[in-house]
Amino acid sequence: xxxxxxxxxxxxxVVDAAQRRAAARTARSRALxxxxxxxxxxxxxxxxxxxxxxxxxxxxxxxxxxxxxxxLWPPGWWESQGRPEPVKHARYLIAVAAPPLYGAFVLLAARxxxxxxxxxxxxxxxxxxxxxxxxxxxxxxxxxxxxxxxRELAPVFGAELLADAAAIGLLLAIVPRWGRLTDAVTRFARxxxxxxxxxxxxxxxxxxxxxxxxxxxxxxxxxxxIMNWTLNDVFAIFDGxxxxxxxxxxxxxxxPYPSALVLAAFGKTTFVFTVFLCVLCVLALLxxxxxxxxxxxxxxxxxxLFVPFVALSDVGxxxxxxxxxxxxxxxxxxxxxxxxxxxDGARPRRLxxxxxxxxxxxxxxxxxxxxxxxxxxxxxxxxxPPRSLRAxxxxxxxxxxxLLGALAGVTLLTLLRSGSPPSLTxxxxxxxxxxxxxxxxxxxxxxxxxxxxxxTFGAAIALAAVRIAAGERDRLLTxxxxxxxxxxxxAGAYYAGRSDEIKLESIFSTWAFALAVLAVACVRAxxxxxxxxxxxxELLVLYALGLAVCTLKxxxxxxxxxxxxxRHEPAPAYRPTAERxxxxxxxxxxxxxxxxxxxxRVAYEMGLVNVAxxxxxxAIVTREQMQTLLxxxxxxxxxxxxxxxxxxxxxxxxxxxxxxxxxxxxxxxRQGALQNGMLELRRTG
Numbered sequence: 001x002x003x004x005x006x007x008x009x010x011x012x013x014v015v016d017a018a019q020r021r022a023a024a025r026t027a028r029s030r031a032l033x034x035x036x037x038x039x040x041x042x043x044x045x046x047x048x049x050x051x052x053x054x055x056x057x058x059x060x061x062x063x064x065x066x067x068x069x070x071x072l073w074p075p076g077w078w079e080s081q082g083r084p085e086p087v088k089h090a091r092y093l094i095a096v097a098a099p100p101l102y103g104a105f106v107l108l109a110a111r112x113x114x115x116x117x118x119x120x121x122x123x124x125x126x127x128x129x130x131x132x133x134x135x136x137x138x139x140x141x142x143x144x145x146x147x148x149x150x151r152e153l154a155p156v157f158g159a160e161l162l163a164d165a166a167a168i169g170l171l172l173a174i175v176p177r178w179g180r181l182t183d184a185v186t187r188f189a190r191x192x193x194x195x196x197x198x199x200x201x202x203x204x205x206x207x208x209x210x211x212x213x214x215x216x217x218x219x220x221x222x223x224x225x226i227m228n229w230t231l232n233d234v235f236a237i238f239d240g241x242x243x244x245x246x247x248x249x250x251x252x253x254x255x256p257y258p259s260a261l262v263l264a265a266f267g268k269t270t271f272v273f274t275v276f277l278c279v280l281c282v283l284a285l286l287x288x289x290x291x292x293x294x295x296x297x298x299x300x301x302x303x304x305l306f307v308p309f310v311a312l313s314d315v316g317x318x319x320x321x322x323x324x325x326x327x328x329x330x331x332x333x334x335x336x337x338x339x340x341x342x343x344d345g346a347r348p349r350r351l352x353x354x355x356x357x358x359x360x361x362x363x364x365x366x367x368x369x370x371x372x373x374x375x376x377x378x379x380x381x382x383x384x385p386p387r388s389l390r391a392x393x394x395x396x397x398x399x400x401x402x403l404l405g406a407l408a409g410v411t412l413l414t415l416l417r418s419g420s421p422p423s424l425t426x427x428x429x430x431x432x433x434x435x436x437x438x439x440x441x442x443x444x445x446x447x448x449x450x451x452x453x454x455x456t457f458g459a460a461i462a463l464a465a466v467r468i469a470a471g472e473r474d475r476l477l478t479x480x481x482x483x484x485x486x487x488x489x490x491a492g493a494y495y496a497g498r499s500d501e502i503k504l505e506s507i508f509s510t511w512a513f514a515l516a517v518l519a520v521a522c523v524r525a526x527x528x529x530x531x532x533x534x535x536x537x538e539l540l541v542l543y544a545l546g547l548a549v550c551t552l553k554x555x556x557x558x559x560x561x562x563x564x565x566x567r568h569e570p571a572p573a574y575r576p577t578a579e580r581x582x583x584x585x586x587x588x589x590x591x592x593x594x595x596x597x598x599x600x601r602v603a604y605e606m607g608l609v610n611v612a613x614x615x616x617x618x619a620i621v622t623r624e625q626m627q628t629l630l631x632x633x634x635x636x637x638x639x640x641x642x643x644x645x646x647x648x649x650x651x652x653x654x655x656x657x658x659x660x661x662x663x664x665x666x667x668x669x670r671q672g673a674l675q676n677g678m679l680e681l682r683r684t685g
Contacts, residue, residue: 034106034113058090084441154501166546191297202303220270232601232615233252234260235598243414248619295477309512339479354376358373359407366427367431382481448504456511463481477521492510515545519545577676596644612629638683640681645677
């Protein structure tokens with residue numbers, strides 16, 4: 001009996017010892033915080049993503065490849081250059097999907113976080129942060145051609161600017177540790193009615209100073225070809241064409257309508273058009289300023305982030321600037337501003353007005369519009385995730401009502417103008433040509449700034465996931481981090497399609513926006529720690545912010561632009577020359593097909609009806625497009641066509657291929673007059 005009791009007591013002792021050892025192990029470990037979990041999972045997830053990109057890209061490309069007999073045409077013509085790159089696009093899709101999946105993993109794993117010894121946690125987190133630093137350095141060296149990236153790249157930032165950015169970033173990290181200075185900044189950042197007015201005025205003045213270079217006149221640009229295609233879209237409206245029905249423009253699909261109203265009211269000139277674009281650009285940028293002010297709750301702090309954002313958003317070319325602002329970025333940032341207001345409890349409080357605007361933005365420009373729409377959806381889900389299927393259904397119904405309402409409005413507009421609804425085929429025509437057919441496609445370099453952009457967008461999404469898992473109360477900052485990350489990843493497809501220097505500079509604003517939102521999160525985290533021991537990621541964000549500050553020196557000065565607008569220039573020669581060439585062959589009110597630069601403006605001012613579905617011959621780069629032109633000519637009983645002659649360039653931008661002339665001849669036209677590179681074709685029957 002006593003032996004049994006001793007055995008039982010011994011068993012209890014063994015269990016107690018095991019429990020004590022387990023308790024000791026537990027005492028030596030702790031559960032991972034969401035941020036630590038994200039850092040420790042970063043390297044394995046990155047390696048898994050790289051493996052998926054390399055291994056799954058080719059097989060996925062076969063699913064994405066567009067199987068069609070259509071191709072770029074005519075072969076050998078300089079305007080029909082390019083080839084499909086399905087593997088590149090498949091790999092880009094995998095890369096884009098990785099950050100949201102990584103964020104979802106962090107959210108799921110944070111529900112039951114693993115336990116690790118504190119020393120191991122600190123070591124693994126530091127190793128991941130060092131790996132991120134190495135990734136950024138290698139990508140930057142690739143852009144500078146220090147490390148061969150696969151092809152020679154144009155360095156975007158000079159060595160002096162990079163050094164200055166390092167100094168500014170270091171100051172941003174160190175100076176706030178001085179107590180008196182921190183107190184002074186705190187007092188300065190307090191929101192007052194007077195500072196609100198002053199900061200808003202500075203924001204308006206600064207953006208106007210930058211965007212004044214958008215403004216041009218007929219005398220300055222008409223004979224140079226610059227702005228001709230975008231202004232021509234507006235004159236297509238005056239000439240009776242309807243976008244998405246019988247007019248296939250490359251750029252904004254809906255913006256020509258309000259532009260036409262403005263030109264009808266104030267004058268049908270390049271000056272009025274570019275002033276209107278400038279006003280829209282200023283409004284779009286002020287939307288970003290309003291968003292930053294809502295994030296920071298301080299006009300001075302918002303202005304301090306807004307000015308570098310604008311400087312880094314400069315695409316560096318007055319011709320490209322209006323094509324990006326407001327045609328692409330304007331609608332996207334309007335949607336970001338409305339999303340921020342909605343999340344913050346201001347109007348629009350319902351989802352349907354927000355998504356009605358989103359639908360219009362997406363129809364106007366698929367590239368950036370769809371990216372902004374999906375970014376807004378992600379931001380709203382991060383701010384208010386539905387707790388049940390019923391709640392999710394109500395959200396979807398509210399958003400769907402807005403989308404369908406906007407689509408119904410566009411449909412009604414096109415029905416009233418042309419008697420036909422908008423065509424999905426026309427809407428998707430240019431994305432198909434750029435993506436599926438690879439029009440002027442270029443391979444993406446192995447290294448470069450685009451990888452730093454990608455890491456920034458991924459960081460924004462990851463931080464949003466960490467904040468949700470940690471239960472952070474500032475929903476607005478969390479949602480805007482998600483918006484910036486998703487928008488940047490999806491809008492980056494613009495660079496992925498044609499990976500050249502111009503496209504890289506064109507997406508700088510997506511990076512600048514993500515940096516501004518990340519800077520808010522970093523500054524708050526540093527302030528909470530009283531600016532002690534900034535982490536590697538925080539230093540990287542501050543360095544990038546210093547880089548944005550350094551680009552302020554490249555902002556155009558208003559003096560040269562104003563002098564350019566006011567100096568005397570000879571009257572444009574091209575349009576009168578084109579009218580003199582066309583006039584002997586037509587009568588007023590006649591339906592013609594003009595495929596020269598400023599085709600619709602020439603037709604409108606001559607009293608003609610230009611029924612060409614494209615604005616000039618350069619835009620006809622497939623057999624299907626040529627058939628669309630032939631169908632329009634046949635349907636409208638056109639007897640005169642005016643186009644560039646093969647071997648000539650009109651205004652150094654418009655040209656035709658011999659095969660295009662042959663196709664028109666086979667349709668019953670013969671060549672007639674030829675003058676100044678312009679060719680007349682007359683119907684023979």
